[in-house]
Amino acid sequence: MQSKQSKGGKVRAEALSEDDRREIARTGARSRWEKEKVQGPVPKATHRGAVEIGSAKIPCAVLEDGRRILSEYGITQALGSRSGASKRIKKAGSESGSSIPVFLAPRNLSTFITKELADGPLSPITYKDGRRTLIGYEATALPKICNVWLQARDAGELQPQQLDRAFKAELLIRALADVAIVALVDEATGFQNERDRNELHRLLSVYLAEERLAWAKRFPDEFYRQIYRLKGWKWPVGKAKTPLLGHITNDIVYDRLPEGVLQKLRELNPTLEDTKRRKWKHHQFLSAEVGQPDLRDHILQLLPIMRISKSWPSFKRHLDIAFPKTGTQIDMLADYE
Known part of the structure; x- marks a missing residue:
């Protein structure tokens, strides 16, 4: 319910001409500029x-x-x-x-x-x-x-x-x-x-495991099937999958975790010189208390976004809005595929 004062103010505002409103705005602007000259920006x-x-x-x-x-x-x-x-x-x-x-x-x-x-x-x-x-x-x-x-x-x-x-x-x-x-x-x-790097170190100390954990299946088959569908690739009959999955997983999963996590994982799990592959899976270096539950939650949130998307570009637009990378601009497109 409006007070008498607010109702009166509304009536007075409606009674002002367009020129009066412009003059009031100019006066207010001049007052602000003069104040900034005295007090600084x-x-x-x-x-x-x-x-x-x-x-x-x-x-x-x-x-x-x-x-x-x-x-x-x-x-x-x-x-x-x-x-x-x-x-x-x-x-x-x-x-x-x-x-x-x-x-x-x-x-x-x-x-x-x-x-x-x-x-x-x-x-x-x-x-x-x-x-x-x-x-x-x-x-x-x-x-x-x-x-x-x-x-x-x-x-x-x-x-x-x-x-x-x-x-x-x-x-x-x-x-x-x-x-x-x-x-x-x-x-x-x-x-x-x-903040300074000390804050990052404190985060990584609870997010990452001090020792490599035993391998366990962290990515469901549905995750990979959706990638193949969105990319328009034929699902492999055998166990062999495209090596591009590593780059894709870094992009849509590990790079969407807290800032600094992927960089530290690469240090803990470097690419071997002879094979050009990593010896372990990144998720084996995530802590059981914080890192791995966060990874699981992220994957569970990714799957619905994958299912509603018709193509890889469509999925990436949805993903970048839901889980933008640090320091990136969100492309707010209205005409999703």
């Missing part, structure tokens, strides 16, 4: 997502300068602080030159907001997310924000209707106890793909 979000902390889901971003950001709106929602009084206090503060976030706007919290906190973690950060200009705060500020509410509660300064927000702040603090907020933001936005 607004940083852009290179990665975005939403972190889940307990039951809260907070939009986040990584900026081009590496800062991890939580949106003001998301923090506000997580603490349940969007009261009319808080918004009025924030507006009054903005007009007087003070930047008070909505989630800490109640006056009885001001005693617990130090100058160091206000000038540091609580300094708002304006950033671009596509065409939108948003306001956020450094991710590491979240525990400090929660502590303001908890300090006010412990001092007996909160009103009864504010105790629920302090309880939510306590839940957030507990949920953060075992998880680094920076790591959460990196995971949610996909920024972990650009």
Whole structure:
């Protein structure tokens, strides 16, 4: 249901002429340009997502300068602080030159907001997310924000209707106890793909086996039959299959596993000089706990895509949308075969 204010705003907008709308847009653009001249260019979000902390889901971003950001709106929602009084206090503060976030706007919290906190973690950060200009705060500020509410509660300064927000702040603090907020933001936005090689080593240590495992059938016959059908090849009567299957399997399976896995498998299972073939199967070097279950799940997801495809090019288009390789552009074609 629309409020009276939103209905009134809609009526006023509809009453504007086309020239009036253009002039309002030009005025807004000029205001943004002038602001950027004074404050410098607004940083852009290179990665975005939403972190889940307990039951809260907070939009986040990584900026081009590496800062991890939580949106003001998301923090506000997580603490349940969007009261009319808080918004009025924030507006009054903005007009007087003070930047008070909505989630800490109640006056009885001001005693617990130090100058160091206000000038540091609580300094708002304006950033671009596509065409939108948003306001956020450094991710590491979240525990400090929660502590303001908890300090006010412990001092007996909160009103009864504010105790629920302090309880939510306590839940957030507990949920953060075992998880680094920076790591959460990196995971949610996909920024972990650009971390240093130590992160890759940690992944490979659980994904790959320390010793080669005994051979076991990992690829069902259906997998190979579908490749032959999609390629238009005749299914072999004997056991011999085309050597091209190795390249195809690398392309549609191993190269779609986490980044770095195929490269490490090639190191562990190199091509022999005399035969130009590998002595072992790649899957024998995947760990039984993580790597092989992930391989099995990937193959099980590939088979339905193969079955609905009429040709190899059609299958590859479906595959590249469902499981794109790292760093590739997805060709979103509408006229699938």
